[in-house]
Amino acid sequence: xxxxxxxxxxxxxxxxIVVGGGHNGLVNGAYLAKAGLRTLILxxxxxxxxxxxxxxxxxxxxxxxxxxxLSLLRPDIIxxxxxxxxxxxxxxxxxxxxxxxxxxxxxxxQDRGSNIHEVSRHxxxxxxxxxxxxxxxxxxxxxMKPLFDQVPPNLFSNSPEDALMLADLAKHLKGLPKRxxxxxxxxxxxxxxxxxxxxxxxxxxxxxxxxxxxIGSKVxxxxxxxxxxxxFHHMGEQDSVFGKWGFHKGGNGGFTQVLARxxxxxxxxxxxxxxxxxxxxxxxxATGVALADGTEIHAPIVVSALDPRRTFLELVEPRELxxxxxxxxxxxxxxxxxxxxxxxxxxxxxxxxLSGTGSEMRGFxxxxxxxxxxxxxxxxxxxxxxxxxxxxxxxxQSMIDPDMAPTGKHVMSCFVHYTPYHLKGGDWDVERAxxxxxxxxxxxxxxxxxxxxxxxxxxxxxxxxxxxxGLSEGNIFAGxxxxxxxxxxxxxxxxxxxxxxxxxxxxxxxxTHPGGCVTGGPGRxxxxxxxxxxxxxx
Amino acid sequence: MIxxxxxxxxxxxxxxxxxxxxxxxxxxxxxxxxxxxxEYFAVRxxxxxxxxxPLYTYRITGPxxxxxxxxxxxxxxxxCVDGQAQYTIWCxxxxxxxxxxxxxxxxxxxxxxxxAEPNLNWFLTLSPGYRVTIEDISDASGALAVxxxxxxxxxxxxxxxxxxxxxxxxTTVTIGGAAVxxxxxxxxxxxxxxxxxxxxxxxxxxxxxxxxxxxxxxxxVGQQALLMLRIEAGLLLIDxxxxxxxxxxxxTDRLSPLELGLRWMLKDLxxxxxxxxxxxxxxxxxxxxxxxAQVGIVVDEGEWDALHTERGIIPPKDHRPVPWxxxxxxxxxxxxxxxxGHTTSFMWxxxxxxxxxxxxxxxxxxxxxxRVRAEITIDHRYHTVAAHVARAPLFDxxxxxxxR
Numbered sequence: 001x002x003x004x005x006x007x008x009x010x011x012x013x014x015x016x017i018v019v020g021g022g023h024n025g026l027v028n029g030a031y032l033a034k035a036g037l038r039t040l041i042l043x044x045x046x047x048x049x050x051x052x053x054x055x056x057x058x059x060x061x062x063x064x065x066x067x068x069x070l071s072l073l074r075p076d077i078i079x080x081x082x083x084x085x086x087x088x089x090x091x092x093x094x095x096x097x098x099x100x101x102x103x104x105x106x107x108x109x110q111d112r113g114s115n116i117h118e119v120s121r122h123x124x125x126x127x128x129x130x131x132x133x134x135x136x137x138x139x140x141x142x143x144m145k146p147l148f149d150q151v152p153p154n155l156f157s158n159s160p161e162d163a164l165m166l167a168d169l170a171k172h173l174k175g176l177p178k179r180x181x182x183x184x185x186x187x188x189x190x191x192x193x194x195x196x197x198x199x200x201x202x203x204x205x206x207x208x209x210x211x212x213x214x215i216g217s218k219v220x221x222x223x224x225x226x227x228x229x230x231x232f233h234h235m236g237e238q239d240s241v242f243g244k245w246g247f248h249k250g251g252n253g254g255f256t257q258v259l260a261r262x263x264x265x266x267x268x269x270x271x272x273x274x275x276x277x278x279x280x281x282x283x284x285x286a287t288g289v290a291l292a293d294g295t296e297i298h299a300p301i302v303v304s305a306l307d308p309r310r311t312f313l314e315l316v317e318p319r320e321l322x323x324x325x326x327x328x329x330x331x332x333x334x335x336x337x338x339x340x341x342x343x344x345x346x347x348x349x350x351x352x353x354l355s356g357t358g359s360e361m362r363g364f365x366x367x368x369x370x371x372x373x374x375x376x377x378x379x380x381x382x383x384x385x386x387x388x389x390x391x392x393x394x395x396x397q398s399m400i401d402p403d404m405a406p407t408g409k410h411v412m413s414c415f416v417h418y419t420p421y422h423l424k425g426g427d428w429d430v431e432r433a434x435x436x437x438x439x440x441x442x443x444x445x446x447x448x449x450x451x452x453x454x455x456x457x458x459x460x461x462x463x464x465x466x467x468x469x470g471l472s473e474g475n476i477f478a479g480x481x482x483x484x485x486x487x488x489x490x491x492x493x494x495x496x497x498x499x500x501x502x503x504x505x506x507x508x509x510x511x512t513h514p515g516g517c518v519t520g521g522p523g524r525x526x527x528x529x530x531x532x533x534x535x536x537x538x
Numbered sequence: 539m540i541x542x543x544x545x546x547x548x549x550x551x552x553x554x555x556x557x558x559x560x561x562x563x564x565x566x567x568x569x570x571x572x573x574x575x576x577e578y579f580a581v582r583x584x585x586x587x588x589x590x591x592p593l594y595t596y597r598i599t600g601p602x603x604x605x606x607x608x609x610x611x612x613x614x615x616x617x618c619v620d621g622q623a624q625y626t627i628w629c630x631x632x633x634x635x636x637x638x639x640x641x642x643x644x645x646x647x648x649x650x651x652x653x654a655e656p657n658l659n660w661f662l663t664l665s666p667g668y669r670v671t672i673e674d675i676s677d678a679s680g681a682l683a684v685x686x687x688x689x690x691x692x693x694x695x696x697x698x699x700x701x702x703x704x705x706x707x708x709t710t711v712t713i714g715g716a717a718v719x720x721x722x723x724x725x726x727x728x729x730x731x732x733x734x735x736x737x738x739x740x741x742x743x744x745x746x747x748x749x750x751x752x753x754x755x756x757x758x759v760g761q762q763a764l765l766m767l768r769i770e771a772g773l774l775l776i777d778x779x780x781x782x783x784x785x786x787x788x789x790t791d792r793l794s795p796l797e798l799g800l801r802w803m804l805k806d807l808x809x810x811x812x813x814x815x816x817x818x819x820x821x822x823x824x825x826x827x828x829x830x831a832q833v834g835i836v837v838d839e840g841e842w843d844a845l846h847t848e849r850g851i852i853p854p855k856d857h858r859p860v861p862w863x864x865x866x867x868x869x870x871x872x873x874x875x876x877x878x879g880h881t882t883s884f885m886w887x888x889x890x891x892x893x894x895x896x897x898x899x900x901x902x903x904x905x906x907x908x909r910v911r912a913e914i915t916i917d918h919r920y921h922t923v924a925a926h927v928a929r930a931p932l933f934d935x936x937x938x939x940x941x942r
Contacts, residue, residue: 078891079839089889091583094576111572142852239575239888240855249583362576399755402584402688408753 012269014040016301016530017289019276019315020509022050022469023252025305026259026270027523028508030081032303033266035531040297041268042289044275044470047253048260050305051469051476052518054253058456060406061344064251065460066469067476068340068395068413069364071236071245072519073255074149080524086261089249090239091400093363098208099446101369103353106204107360122202129199133209137234138242139180140187146172148235148514151525152487156494188483191219192226193371203370211368211391214417216476216516218337220378221371229481232516245364247400252518259520279304279315279505286505300504301530305523307471307478308332308491308511312500321501328492332485332511336462336474337381339419341439344456345410348396349447362399367392367446377418384424386435389442391417409455414439421462421473428463435459477516478509487513498526499533506530540565543591544680544740548748552758559761562592562654569760575857575888578766580757581726582889585686587751588759590725590732595679596651596658600670604646609813610664611641611651612795613803616811618643623706623721627795627803628660633818634783634792635800636660638774640723642708650675650734654776660784664814680740684747685730685767687937688754693720693731695750700731705939714739714746725764727771729937765859769883769896772834772930774798779832779882779896794822797898799832799930831904834930835866835881837893837912841924849917855886855893865913866899867922878903878910887933894932895925903927 018029021043029041047053051066070090078088098106106122108115112131119127153165173181186195192213196206210221213230220226238246248255260270275292279302288298304311312321312329348358368374368391377387393415398405405411416439423431436459443450462474471478479485490496491511498506508526509515515522541564543549549567557568566589569577580586598607607615613626620643627638639653651657658674665672684693694701697711700720708721716739724730735743748756765775774780783792795803796819807820822828846853866879879899887894899910906929911922 075843075891076840084889084891088891089583090891092573092575092579092888094571094573109572110575114572138852142847142850145847239891240853240857240886242852359571402755407691 012038014038014297014299016040016303017042017297017299018303018305018508019279019289020044020050020305020470021048021260021270021272022305022509023052023256023259023518023520024508024510024515024523025050025303026256026263027077027081027520028303028305028527029268029270030259030263030266031524031527032530033263033268034081035527037301039263039268040299041263041270042274042276042291043270043272046272048270048272049253049256051465051471052252052256054251057342057458058344061409061411061456062251062404063342063344063411063458064253064397064413065342065458066340066465067252067518068247068397068415069245070248070252070255070518071233071238071243072517073236074519074521074524075237076149077520077524081259081262081266083258083262086265087249087258088255090246091249092239093244093246093400095360095363096208096366097360097364098204098366098368099351100204105351105353106208119202119205122204123200126200126202126205130205133196133199134243136179136183137231140183140231141234141243143176143180143184144231144235147487148521151498151529152496152513154494154497155488187227187231189224190227191222191224192230193222195227195230196221196371203372207368207370207373208366210371210374211366211393214374214378214391215393215415216338216417217481218335218381218418218420220375222375223378225482228483228486232481236517236519247395247397249401249403251397251401251404255518276315279502281316281320281502281505284320284501285503301506302504303506303508303526303530305509307334307475307509308507309334309472310470311507311509311511316502316505325492325495325501332491333480333482334421334473334475335480336421336465336471336476337418338474338476339416339435339462340458340460341414341416341436342458342460343412343414343454344405345396345412345453346455347408347453348399348410349412349443349450349453351447358396358399361396363395365392365394365396367394367442381418381420384420384422385426386419386423386431386438387417388438390419390439392439392442394443414443419461421466421475428461432459432461432464435461478511479516481516490515498522498529543589544735544737545589545591545682545744548741548744549589549758553760557760561761562594564592566592567758567760569762570758574760574762574766577757577759577763578857578888580755581686581728581730581759581763581767583687584755584757585684585688585692585751586726586757586759586763587747588683588685588725588764589681590683591680593652593654593676593681594656594674595676595681596653596661597673597675598649598651598661598670599647600668601647602668602670603649606665606668606670607641607649607651608811610661612800612813612815614806614811615641615643615649620645621707621709623708623723625706627798627800628657629795629815629819630783631815631818632783632792633794633815633822634789635780635795635798636784637776637782642719642721655782678737680735680737682733682735682740682744682747683724683726683730684733684751684756685724685726685728685759687729688751688756689730692747692751692754692756693733696746701942703731704941714742714744716743718743725771725773726767727773727931727933727938728767728935729940762858766857766885766887769859769885769894770887770889770931770933772896772932774896775883793830794819794828796822796828797830797832828901830879830898831901832896832898832930833904834928834932835895835897835910835912835925836890836928836932837895838924838926839892842893845914845916845921845923851916857886857888860884864895866897866910866925867913869911881912889933896930899927
């Protein structure tokens with residue numbers, strides 16, 4: 001990290017200041033610096049990465065405290081920002097293990113033929129249904145990808161540019177085959193359960209596949225809207241394999257360190273422990289930022305990489321904004337529902353029926369034996385409490401990257417759902433340890449003796465996510481992936497093109513399109529918009 | 539009758555795929571697990587174990603051993619000190635490459651030389667007049683490569699002196715109760731070692747390494763992953779990137795060291811050392827008659843993606859090397875297009891996140907950054923995709939040569 005460069009004539013002058021050194025802030029700052037803008041990235045904490053960090057909480061044990069896997073990162077970013085040169089290294093997940101309650105399991109590898117036989121053990125019908133499902137989803141993904149990687153049109157503007165974009169969009173949709181367009185609509189509006197029920201009859205397959213429909217969101221697999229979340233999690237690729245998820249060397253914190261090196265290499269300055277209290281505006285125009293220590297730094301462009309609530313209601317005076325925008329942001333749903341429980345382990349978890357070598361645990365371990373299991377877990381959350389038997393997306397990351405834990409020891413990251421931010425008649429500071437116990441007990445059920453392996457446990461509730469990272473209500477996507485707050489409407493109708501009503505003030509966090517997850521898309525598209533506006537400005 | 543390597547009895551049970559192929563008449567695993575990419579990543583991220591026993595190994599001894607090798611090998615073994623190894627080639631009188639291999643210097647009177655193909659007759663034919671004994675010791679020995687960032691920790695836990703072993707150095711240590719030679723060499727372009735054993739000691743040496751590697755995620759690696767690793771490392775493969783001049787029928791298929799990108803080996807062309815092929819190579823240099831330059835190429839991945847996506851196809855990114863040559867052109871398809879080279883190896887590289895290749899181009903295009911277009915087929919039609927020349931090895935981590 002560099003201190004702001006001091007020149008003989010005083011501190012360095014900046015063309016752009018990015019507020020927040022999360023992954024989108026870093027991507028945005030890197031693109032702006034690459035385009036020649038003197039760019040400053042300000043991070044409140046002692047390290048960059050936002051929710052994508054890796055911390056050594058016990059000597060030798062590296063925890064991905066929050067975000068833990070990669071897939072949706074837009075591939076253009078890798079090349080545009082020359083990330084490979086700075087250490088970008090996506091690692092391969094060889095397996096996905098879904099243990100069942102009767103002692104059996106479903107084990108996916110990267111070999112299609114053996115996956116078909118594995119599914120056939122549970123249902124012969126589901127085996128080739130799986131190929132059909134994959135193909136249908138992939139076609140929808142292909143159809144949606146162009147939307148994912150472009151600045152969305154503004155439905156409410158009269159500019160010829162937006163009219164053209166809308167016409168292109170209509171033409172694109174009109175060109176889709178009947179089945180593909182219908183599947184798009186079914187996924188974008190329906191539930192994961194409805195979609196999956198058309199293909200599969202087996203609980204374990206439906207449990208595993210519908211998990212993607214609830215991750216990070218306050219929906220159950222049978223809720224309308226879970227289809228969109230399911231589709232969203234298929235939009236990525238990992239090391240060129242469509243829809244696949246992987247793990248970055250050194251965890252997602254390893255990835256954001258790569259981004260920081262790239263941004264710095266393009267000439268951006270990154271300053272840590274620099275908390276921005278507000279954006280300075282003069283006559284409806286952003287002119288810089290004020291820091292908590294009273295320092296003011298000026299630049300004609302200020303970009304907020306924070307979530308929409310902080311971008312519009314905290315960094316600026318709401319009265320600077322149209323009332324309808326303030327109202328929309330007030331309505332924007334955060335309601336974080338996910339937690340992390342990270343374990344330092346003395347050895348590998350064991351389960352009867354597995355090899356004992358860990359060869360089946362070189363990827364996700366998905367604790368969702370059925371759709372009913374997930375829906376019941378959601379029931380608890382609906383009424384304001386955390387799941388009696390939570391959904392867990394586990395991963396023993398030291399099986400993929402040996403540098404994550406001391407030799408022979410392991411770290412296990414567990415994404416935990418559902419744990420609503422607002423507990424009815426409870427308090428996360430009180431319930432934190434109970435949640436940890438509950439997750440550990442759930443794992444004990446699937447991996448007998450698990451508890452004896454635990455050397456250390458870290459429980460990260462939605463409240464902790466909010467406190468540490470700053471994501472409102474601990475929502476991991478910087479706002480729910482619900483259709484009323486996607487694409488045309490992310491984060492608010494008419495403000496989906498990274499601009500704000502304040503001239504020179506932009507937004508690039510995951511609360512803007514195509515955010516949620518580590519996509520970098522908002523950072524990249526916002527930079528495009530900023531650079532376009534600069535060239536078209538008089 | 540297909541042969542088993544000395545490590546076969548240990549490695550074969552670890553092969554969960556039943557896929558074996560033949561390498562120099564030996565049964566070797568294509569891949570051990572369903573997923574060759576996991577094996578590839580083991581070498582780039584933890585450690586992989588590769589049975590390289592099918593290589594031919596020769597022992598060259600005698601009072602004239604050094605003088606003999608200095609005259610037949612293209613690189614000067616006199617610059618190699620005891621305990622050092624050299625990657626080298628040998629040429630014919632016309633300055634064409636016969637083969638490549640690694641020469642290990644134990645002393646001025648004792649060398650080992652490895653090669654992919656049999657060469658005993660080649661060297662014996664050149665040996666009259668020299669007090670030298672050349673023996674094929676392939677059958678009596680085995681070789682196990684331990685490659686990847688964790689390879690040092692694994693082997694140093696068995697023989698601490700390995701921690702200090704420099705790049706292309708070798709030493710004799712005891713592993714699993716047996717005396718073995720460990721060299722810091724390999725075919726992956728990563729930090730790595732090769733362990734040379736007497737065939738009879740193979741199982742016990744294997745057991746010791748396997749046990750030491752367990753907690754480092756040591757993974758057996760088959761041929762498919764090895765052939766990916768070597769392309770990223772820019773290491774030549776006979777019958778892929780070149781052919782032995784002994785067995786080709788036309789000069790089109792013969793290549794000089796200059797044309798194979800090995801100019802760096804020829805430090806003393808004007809010195810007093812006479813070696814087979816020297817005069818022809820000097821003439822080629824003086825007359826500027828090299829036909830090709832061996833280079834790395836990197837595909838413009840954005841254009842690759844667009845060419846496919848525009849046609850409704852998911853851009854194929856296959857990490858398994860392409861087993862054919864791809865033509866390189868100086869422009870788009872169409873009239874007046876000129877062929878300027880061809881790839882000799884090509885793949886999607888997971889660590890570089892791009893399609894890469896080893897290629898031969900006209901010497902004028904040898905400079906890094908030179909633009910070419912590679913011919914590919916999409917929807918059964920020819921297209922070309924932009925690529926640029928880059929310095930090989932395309933993947934070259936500092937740990938490969940680092941002292942610690």
